[in-house]
Amino acid sequence: MKVTLFSTCLVDMFQSNVGKATVEVLERLGCVIDFPESQVCCGQPAYNSGYVNEAKEPMKRMIETFKDAEYIVTPSGSCAAMFKEYPHVFKGDEKWEQKAISIAERTYELSQFIVDVLKIEDVGARLEGTAAYHTSCHMTRLLHVTDAPFTLLKHVKGLEVVPLPGAHNCCGFGGTFSVKMGQISEQMVDEKVMSISGTKADYLIGGDAGCLINIGGRIERKGMPIKSMHLAEVLNSR
Amino acid sequence: MPMKIGTENFKERVDSGIQNDFMRAAVSGAQERLHGRRLAAAEELGNWEEWRSHGEEIRQHVLENLDYYLDQLAENVVKLGGHVFFAETAEDANTYIKEVIQKKNGKKVVKSKSMVTEEINLNAALEEVGCEVLETDLGEYILQIDEHDPPSHIVAPALHKNKEQIRDVFKEKLGYTKTENPDELTAHVREILREKFLHADIGITGCNFAVAETGSISLVTNEGNADLVTSLPKTQITVMGMERVVPTYEELEVLVSLLTRSAVGQRLTSYITVLTGPKQVHEVDGPEEFHLVIVDNGRSKILGTEFQSVLQCIRCAACVNVCPVYRHVGGHAYGSIYSGPIGAVLSPLLGGYEDYKELPYASSLCAACTDACPVKIPLHELLLRHRQVIVEKEGKAPISEKLAMKAFGLGAASPMLYKFGSKIAPSAMSPFTTGTSISKGPGPLKAWTESREFPAPNKERFRDWFKSRDKEGEKS
Numbered sequence: 172m173k174v175t176l177f178s179t180c181l182v183d184m185f186q187s188n189v190g191k192a193t194v195e196v197l198e199r200l201g202c203v204i205d206f207p208e209s210q211v212c213c214g215q216p217a218y219n220s221g222y223v224n225e226a227k228e229p230m231k232r233m234i235e236t237f238k239d240a241e242y243i244v245t246p247s248g249s250c251a252a253m254f255k256e257y258p259h260v261f262k263g264d265e266k267w268e269q270k271a272i273s274i275a276e277r278t279y280e281l282s283q284f285i286v287d288v289l290k291i292e293d294v295g296a297r298l299e300g301t302a303a304y305h306t307s308c309h310m311t312r313l314l315h316v317t318d319a320p321f322t323l324l325k326h327v328k329g330l331e332v333v334p335l336p337g338a339h340n341c342c343g344f345g346g347t348f349s350v351k352m353g354q355i356s357e358q359m360v361d362e363k364v365m366s367i368s369g370t371k372a373d374y375l376i377g378g379d380a381g382c383l384i385n386i387g388g389r390i391e392r393k394g395m396p397i398k399s400m401h402l403a404e405v406l407n408s409r
Numbered sequence: 410m411p412m413k414i415g416t417e418n419f420k421e422r423v424d425s426g427i428q429n430d431f432m433r434a435a436v437s438g439a440q441e442r443l444h445g446r447r448l449a450a451a452e453e454l455g456n457w458e459e460w461r462s463h464g465e466e467i468r469q470h471v472l473e474n475l476d477y478y479l480d481q482l483a484e485n486v487v488k489l490g491g492h493v494f495f496a497e498t499a500e501d502a503n504t505y506i507k508e509v510i511q512k513k514n515g516k517k518v519v520k521s522k523s524m525v526t527e528e529i530n531l532n533a534a535l536e537e538v539g540c541e542v543l544e545t546d547l548g549e550y551i552l553q554i555d556e557h558d559p560p561s562h563i564v565a566p567a568l569h570k571n572k573e574q575i576r577d578v579f580k581e582k583l584g585y586t587k588t589e590n591p592d593e594l595t596a597h598v599r600e601i602l603r604e605k606f607l608h609a610d611i612g613i614t615g616c617n618f619a620v621a622e623t624g625s626i627s628l629v630t631n632e633g634n635a636d637l638v639t640s641l642p643k644t645q646i647t648v649m650g651m652e653r654v655v656p657t658y659e660e661l662e663v664l665v666s667l668l669t670r671s672a673v674g675q676r677l678t679s680y681i682t683v684l685t686g687p688k689q690v691h692e693v694d695g696p697e698e699f700h701l702v703i704v705d706n707g708r709s710k711i712l713g714t715e716f717q718s719v720l721q722c723i724r725c726a727a728c729v730n731v732c733p734v735y736r737h738v739g740g741h742a743y744g745s746i747y748s749g750p751i752g753a754v755l756s757p758l759l760g761g762y763e764d765y766k767e768l769p770y771a772s773s774l775c776a777a778c779t780d781a782c783p784v785k786i787p788l789h790e791l792l793l794r795h796r797q798v799i800v801e802k803e804g805k806a807p808i809s810e811k812l813a814m815k816a817f818g819l820g821a822a823s824p825m826l827y828k829f830g831s832k833i834a835p836s837a838m839s840p841f842t843t844g845t846s847i848s849k850g851p852g853p854l855k856a857w858t859e860s861r862e863f864p865a866p867n868k869e870r871f872r873d874w875f876k877s878r879d880k881e882g883e884k885s
C-alpha cells in the first residue's frame with residue numbers, strides 16, 4: 172500500500188525521530204512511503220490566530236502537494252484535523268473547495284490509519300515499563316480518534332498503560348496560545364505534569380508533537396524522571 | 410452589576426485569578442464533581458448525541474423564526490391579562506421596570522436568580538429610586554451581602570468562594586455565630602429570607618424559557634426561592650433575553666432535560682415551575698399583576714451573522730465547567746458576568762471588542778466546550794471567528810504579529826523559503842541552545858521558556874534524513 176507522508180513542520184524541524192519512526196513502522200507493516208518535498212506547513216498557526224487569508228497560501232500549496240496521494244498519513248491528530256478543516260476554509264471557493272474535500276477525505280492520523288485502514292492492532296513492538304497516555308484535544312475532539320492509540324498500545328509487549336487523572340484536560344499547548352497566554356498555559360501544563368507524575372509512570376506517550384514538546388519541556392524543566400515519547404516511537408520500539 | 414465587572418485590565422485580572430489559591434481549589438473541585446455528574450446524567454439518557462441534535466434543531470428553528478414566536482408569546486401573555494414590554498436597550502428595560510414599581514408604590518423587591526438582570530444592571534437602577542432589592546438565590550445573596558462581589562459563574566454565581574469564606578462573610582455581615590456546615594449556613598439565610606418574602610411588594614424573576622403557545626414562563630431552580638418570589642408579592646416582573654423562547658411545552662421538555670443534566674447533572678432540578686400569566690379568577694394564588702420584559706440589548710444585532718449560533722445558548726454552564734482556562738483563572742478574570750467559553754464568545758458581541766478583545770485568545774482551542782454544549786454551539790470555532798474579526802476588521806492585532814503572519818504566509822507557502830528557513834533554524838537558535846534544548850528563548854519564545862524547555866531544532870531535519878536514505882537506497 173502506498174502511503175504519502177505528511178510529516179508536519181514540528182516533526183520535520185524539531186522531532187525528526189518521530190518522522191523516522193513513522194516511516195519505519197509503516198514500512199514494516201508493508202507500506203511504501205512517499206514524502207513529497209514540496210510540503211510545507213499546514214497553515215494552522217496563522218489560521219488559529221485569525222489570519223485566515225495568510226493561512227490560505229500554505230494550505231493551497233499543501234492541497235497541490237497531496238492531490239494525487241492515495242492515503243495521506245500524518246503522525247499528528249492536530250495536523251490531520253487541520254486538513255479535515257480545509258473544506259470548511261475553502262467553502263464556496265470554486266477553484267479549491269472540491270480539491271480540499273478530496274484531500275480531507277484521504278487524510279489519516281497514524282494510529283487511525285494502522286487500526287482502521289491496515290486493520291492491524293499488534294505492530295510487534297516491545298517497550299518495558301508503565302506509561303501514561305495523553306489524549307490530545309484535537310485528535311479526540313476534532314478528529315474523533317479516541318480508541319486507536321489505546322488499541323495499539325495495549326499490544327505493545329512489556330508496556331502497561333496506567334489511567335491518567337484529568338486526562339480530558341488540555342495540556343495548555345494550543346499553538347500560539349502557549350506564548351500569547353504563556354501564564355495561563357503554564358498553569359495548564361503544570362497541572363498536567365503533576366497528574367502524570369502522580370501516576371508514577373516511566374513514560375508519557377502522546378500522538379501530537381506539539382503537546383509532547385509542551386509537556387516534555389515542563390517535565391524537563393522540573394527535572395522529573397519521566398521520558399516523553401511519541402506514539403510512533405513507541406510502536407517502533409523493539 | 411453591569412455586564413462589565415472590575416476596573417483591572419486583562420493581565421491584572423488573570424494574575425489575581427492565578428494567585429488566588431482558595432478560588433482555584435474551589436473551582437477545580439467543583440469542575441471535577443460536575444464533570445462526573447454531567448457525564449453520568451447524559452449517559453443515563455442513552456442517546457445523548459440525538460438529544461443534543463434535537464436541542465440544537467429546536468434552538469435553531471426558534472432563532473430562524475424569532476419574530477414569529479415572540480409575537481405569539483406576547484399576544485398570549487396579553488390575552489391572559491399580562492403586560493409585555495420589548496426593551497431595545499438595558500436602559501429601556503430599567504426605565505420600564507422602575508415605572509411599573511413606582512406606579513405600584515413598591516419599595517421592597519425580592520428577586521430570584523437572573524443573569525439578564527445582572528447584564529442590564531437592574532439592581533443599581535432600582536436602588537437609585539429608593540427600592541430595597543434583595544437577591545433570594547443563595548449564591549446571589551452571599552455575593553450581595555459581600556459588598557456586591559460579582560458573580561463568577563452563570564449557574565453557581567458564588568462558585569469562587571469556599572464554605573469557610575462564606576461563613577466569614579456571614580459572621581461579619583449577619584452576626585452569624587455557627588459553623589461552616591452548609592446546612593447551618595443555609596438555615597440561617599432561610600430564616601432571614603422568609604421574613605423578607607412576607608413583606609415584599611414586587612417579585613422579579615429571570616426566565617429559563619418562555620413558551621410561545623401558552624404565554625408561559627418557566628423557572629428552573631433547586632432552592633424553591635423563585636416560587637416564593639412569584640407567589641407572595643402582588644406584582645411580578647419577569648425579565649428575559651429575547652432569544653429564550655420555545656414554541657410549545659414539547660420543546661420545553663427537551664430543553665429542560667438538556668439544561669438540568671448539563672448544568673448540574675440532575676435528571677430534574679428540585680423545582681421546575683411554569684407560570685402562565687397573572688392570577689386568574691378561578692385561581693387561588695399568583696401575582697395580581699404580571700409584566701414580561703423582553704430584552705434585546707444587542708442580541709438582534711447578532712442574528713443573521715456568523716455568530717448567530719451563540720444565541721442558541723441555554724445558559725447551562727457545561728462549557729464553563731469543562732474549561733481548563735476557566736479552571737485556572739476563575740470567572741472574574743473574564744471581566745464580564747458571562748465567563749468561561751460562552752462568556753469569551755458572548756461578551757465581545759454584547760459589550761464590544763474594546764473591553765473584551767483578549768477573551769477570544771484566552772483559549773487553547775481544546776474544544777472541550779464545544780463537546781460539552783448540549784445545543785451544539787461550536788464555541789471554539791466562534792472564538793476563531795472572533796480572532797479573524799479582530800485581525801481583519803477591527804485591526805486590533807499587534808503590528809509585530811501581523812508582520813510575522815505575513816511572513817508566515819509567504820514563507821510557509823513557498824517550499825523553497827520553508828526549506829531555507831527550517832534549514833538555518835539550528836544555527837539561528839544556536840546562541841540560545843544548550844545540549845538539545847533552549848532554556849531562555851528570544852522573542853515570542855521567552856513566554857514559553859519562562860516555564861518550559863523548548864527543543865533546539867534538529868541539525869538533520871526529517872526531510873534531509875528521508876532524502877539521504879532514498880539516495881542510499883538508490884546506490885545499493
Ligand code: SF4
Binds near residue numbers: 722725727729781782
Ligand atoms: S454555550 Fe452551550 S454549554 Fe455553554 S452555557 Fe450555553 S448552552 Fe451551556
